[in-house]
Amino acid sequence: MALTKNAVCPFCGLGCDDIAIERTETGITPQPTGCPQADSLFQRSASPGSGPRVGGAPASLEEAVAAAARHLAGRRAPLIAGMQTDVAGVLAALSLADRIGATVDHRHSEGLFRNLAVLQRLGWTVTTFAEVRNRADLILVVGPDPVASYPRFWERWVAPAPALLPEGSRRQVVFLGGTPEPKTIDDLGGAPETVAEGAGINDSVTALRLALDGSGTEAFVDLGRRLLTARYAVVVWAAGMFGGEASDLTVESIVRLVRTVDTTTRCSGLPLSGTDNLAGANYACVWRTGFPLRTSFAGGLLSHDPDAMSWARRLPGSDAVLWISSFRHETPAADIARAKGPVVALATPETTFDKEPDVFIPVGTPGIDHAGDVFRSDSVLALHARALIDRGLPRAADVLDRIGASLTEAPAC
Numbered sequence: 391m392a393l394t395k396n397a398v399c400p401f402c403g404l405g406c407d408d409i410a411i412e413r414t415e416t417g418i419t420p421q422p423t424g425c426p427q428a429d430s431l432f433q434r435s436a437s438p439g440s441g442p443r444v445g446g447a448p449a450s451l452e453e454a455v456a457a458a459a460r461h462l463a464g465r466r467a468p469l470i471a472g473m474q475t476d477v478a479g480v481l482a483a484l485s486l487a488d489r490i491g492a493t494v495d496h497r498h499s500e501g502l503f504r505n506l507a508v509l510q511r512l513g514w515t516v517t518t519f520a521e522v523r524n525r526a527d528l529i530l531v532v533g534p535d536p537v538a539s540y541p542r543f544w545e546r547w548v549a550p551a552p553a554l555l556p557e558g559s560r561r562q563v564v565f566l567g568g569t570p571e572p573k574t575i576d577d578l579g580g581a582p583e584t585v586a587e588g589a590g591i592n593d594s595v596t597a598l599r600l601a602l603d604g605s606g607t608e609a610f611v612d613l614g615r616r617l618l619t620a621r622y623a624v625v626v627w628a629a630g631m632f633g634g635e636a637s638d639l640t641v642e643s644i645v646r647l648v649r650t651v652d653t654t655t656r657c658s659g660l661p662l663s664g665t666d667n668l669a670g671a672n673y674a675c676v677w678r679t680g681f682p683l684r685t686s687f688a689g690g691l692l693s694h695d696p697d698a699m700s701w702a703r704r705l706p707g708s709d710a711v712l713w714i715s716s717f718r719h720e721t722p723a724a725d726i727a728r729a730k731g732p733v734v735a736l737a738t739p740e741t742t743f744d745k746e747p748d749v750f751i752p753v754g755t756p757g758i759d760h761a762g763d764v765f766r767s768d769s770v771l772a773l774h775a776r777a778l779i780d781r782g783l784p785r786a787a788d789v790l791d792r793i794g795a796s797l798t799e800a801p802a803c
C-alpha cells in the first residue's frame with residue numbers, strides 16, 4: 391500500500407489540501423476526512439469499468455470521438471454544459487464552442503449568477519477564507535447552513551483560533567434565519583447562536599438592516615449592535631442554496647447590509663459558490679471572451695444573457711448537447727434526458743444516465759486521474775491538484791481537442 395499525503399481536493403471549492411489517500415492494487419481510498427463528498431468521491435477502483443460507447447454499444451475512443459464530432463457539427467443551437475472540469479478542460483470546451491457556435495454554462499452556475507447580478511448592479515466588498523480564519527471576530531451566516539454543500543467550511547475556516555486577533559478574543563458565530571446542522575455544532579464545539587430561526591431570509595435581513603438604526607425586536611437590535619461593534623464582521627451566504635425566483639434580491643439585501651456596517655467598522659461578505667471548479671470555469675470564460683458563463687458563440691458572434699442562456703433554459707431547445715462531468719458520478723440525469731437532439735457525454739466512467747447518451751466517453755477526474763488546476767470558491771487561488779492513480783482515462787481537455795480536430799472530417803448527422 392502507498393500513501394499520498396496532503397492531496398488537494400477539487401470538489402466543493404473549499405480547497406482542502408490535507409487529504410491522505412491510500413493506494414493499493416484495487417484502487418484508491420481516502421483516509422476518513424469527515425467530509426462526505428471527499429470520502430465518497432476519492433474512492434476509485436483501479437479498473438474504471440465502462441469504456442466509450444456509441445449508441446449504447448462499446449466503441450473505441452477514436453470511434454466515439456468521430457461520432458461525437460458528427461453529432462455536434464453543423465447544428466443550429468448546440469449547448470455545451472456541465473462544464474465540470476479543470477481549467478484546461480474549460481478552455482478546450484470554449485474552443486470547441488467557438489467552432490460549433492454553442493452556448494456554454496456550468497451545471498452549478500445558478501448561485502453564481504444570483505451573486506453576479508448584484509455585483510453588476512451595486513458592487514460589493516468580499517473577503518477570503520484566510521481573512522475569515524485569521525481576522526473575523528463575528529461571523530453571521532445568512533440562510534441555510536452551508537455545511538451541506540461545503541462540508542468542512544466550519545472545521546477548516548472558522549473553528550481554528552483566529553491568528554490575528556488580540557489574545558483572548560472570542561469569535562462569535564450567529565445564524566440568521568437558518569438552522570445549524572449537527573456537523574456544524576460538532577465542528578464548532580457547541581451550538582452557535584441563532585436569530586429568527588426558520589424565518590424567511592429576505593425578511594430577516596431586512597429586519598436586521600432596520601435594527602442597525604435601533605428599530606425592531608430586541609434580538610435584532612442586539613445583533614445589529616454587535617455587528618457595528620465587531621472588529622471584523624463577515625457575512626456568509628450560499629446563494630445556490632436559496633430557494634425562490636427573486637434570490638438575487640436577497641443577495642442584494644445582504645450586500646447592502648454589509649455596506650452599511652462597513653461604514654462603521656470593518657465588514658465583508660463571503661459568498662460561497664464554487665463547486666466543481668465553477669469559479670475557474672467562469673474565469674476562463676471571461677479570459678477567453680470578455681463575458682462570464684451563459685454566453686453563446688452562435689453565428690460567430692458572442693452574446694451573453696444571464697437568464698436566457700442558463701443550461702436549464704437552453705437544454706430543451708438545443709439541437710445537440712455536450713455534457714461534461716469529470717468530477718462526480720451523478721448528473722442531472724432527468725434534465726439531460728429531456729434533450730431533443732443527440733447527447734454527447736464526457737463523464738466519469740461510473741456515471742449513470744436515465745437515458746443512454748448517443749455518445750459516452752469516460753474521462754478522468756482532475757486531481758485523481760490526472761493533474762489539473764481548479765479555483766477555490768473565494769476566487770483568489772488556483773490550486774494544482776496532482777494525479778493519484780493511472781487508470782488509462784483521458785483528460786476531458788484532450789478528448790475535447792480531439793473532437794474539435796475531427797469536426798473538419800465529420801459530415802453532420
Ligand code: SF4
Binds near residue numbers: 405428542
Ligand atoms: S470540504 Fe470540499 S474541498 Fe474540503 S474535502 Fe470536502 S469536498 Fe473537498
